[in-house]
Amino acid sequence: xxxxxxxxxxxxxxxxxxxxxxxxxxxxxxxxxxxxxxxxxxxxxxxxxxxxxxxxxxxxxxxxxxxxxxxxxxxxxxxxxxxxxxxxxxxxxxxxxxxxxxxxxxxxxxxxxxxxxxxxxxxxxxxxxxxxxxxxxxxxxxxxxxxxxxxxxxxxxxxxxxxxxxxxxxxxxxxxxxxxxxxxxxxxxxxxxxxxxxxxxxxx
Numbered sequence: 001x002x003x004x005x006x007x008x009x010x011x012x013x014x015x016x017x018x019x020x021x022x023x024x025x026x027x028x029x030x031x032x033x034x035x036x037x038x039x040x041x042x043x044x045x046x047x048x049x050x051x052x053x054x055x056x057x058x059x060x061x062x063x064x065x066x067x068x069x070x071x072x073x074x075x076x077x078x079x080x081x082x083x084x085x086x087x088x089x090x091x092x093x094x095x096x097x098x099x100x101x102x103x104x105x106x107x108x109x110x111x112x113x114x115x116x117x118x119x120x121x122x123x124x125x126x127x128x129x130x131x132x133x134x135x136x137x138x139x140x141x142x143x144x145x146x147x148x149x150x151x152x153x154x155x156x157x158x159x160x161x162x163x164x165x166x167x168x169x170x171x172x173x174x175x176x177x178x179x180x181x182x183x184x185x186x187x188x189x190x191x192x193x194x195x196x197x198x199x200x201x202x203x204x
């Protein structure tokens with residue numbers, strides 16, 4: 001065997017391994033959330049997703065935190081809605097906990113707060129999250145830029161609604177209801193009393 005053959009033979013394993021190395025991707029980042037329900041004080045703080053899949057145990061804890069605040073009824077929360085909240089937070093460079101004024105609602109509770117009859121809260125796929133005036137514009141832009149689910153902005157009440165339903169927008173957002181593919185959105189939460197729990201926490 002001549003020198004040329006020996007050299008090619010030595011390089012072959014490197015050449016063969018290069019495509020395999022090129023196709024390797026970094027492991028997806030784990031996702032962490034800190035949530036607190038304004039009305040009940042229930043809290044979740046930890047990893048809920050390992051970067052590949054939702055942790056069922058963590059999702060069960062989150063569902064308990066986001067239970068109906070009037071009755072305590074727990075409904076398995078839609079992990080897509082949780083992902084939307086997490087992603088919006090990442091885009092907006094959110095720091096600290098998310099203070100939630102409304103998660104899952106029973107039909108009775110939904111009626112008491114004047115929620116829409118087809119509210120995503122009834123499906124445990126919507127969250128109303130308190131956002132300060134200083135963070136409102138940035139968080140709104142982040143949520144709308146995702147083009148995922150519904151985004152309702154209630155600037156005077158100090159919170160944003162996020163859900164995993166059809167893409168749409170309403171409230172204090174630029175451009176009004178979203179694109180032609182979505183029907184004109186009726187304000188999902190007129191909220192005569194939806195912010196009372198949050199307001200009460202601020203006066204303690």
